[in-house]
Amino acid sequence: MTRLGLAAFLALGLAGQALAHAHLRLATPADKSxxxxxxxxxxxxxxxxxxxxxxxxxVTGPDKAAVKLGDPELTRNGKALTVPVSAPLDAGAYTVEWHVLSTDGHKTNGSYTFTVKP
Structure with missing residues (x-):
């Protein structure tokens, strides 16, 4: 195999691996909403x-205190993580931090924010 062929093979292999990670596609409440x-x-x-x-x-609230959540469940063929919020949230900004493991073994994490209107 030539160097160019090997480079193309490796690039395609790495691109396929990157696509296999579970990335956040949509959130409700939405980011920055x-x-x-x-x-x-x-x-x-x-x-x-x-x-x-x-x-x-x-989830952390305006005072940086942890928000009490219920147990997460999987929906939408295992692609959606649904998490009950145990008590009403006060007005203010909230940060959602998540970490997931896809069924093919790849870990991803991230965070986003939303605000509850006064």
Whole structure:
């Protein structure tokens, strides 16, 4: 195999691996959104199916205190992580931090923010 052929083979292989990671595709409440009232749950939809045992969500409020959440569940053929919010959220800015493991073994994480309108 020539150097050019080997480089192309490696590039395609690495591109395929990058596409296999579970990336956040859509969130409700959405990133940088302002909602009129406290959400009853968070819905995070990913590009790949998830392993629930190794996936979780943490929310912190305006005072940086952790928000109490219920147990996460998988929906939408394992691609959506639904997390109940245990108590109404006060007005202010919230940060959602997530980490997931896709069913093919790739870990990803990230965060986003939303605001509850006063």
């Amino acid at each position: 302002t909602v009129k009232s406290s959400p009853g749950e968070l819905n995070l939809i990913f590009t790949e199916s998830l392993n629930l045992k190794f996936s979780d969500v943490k």
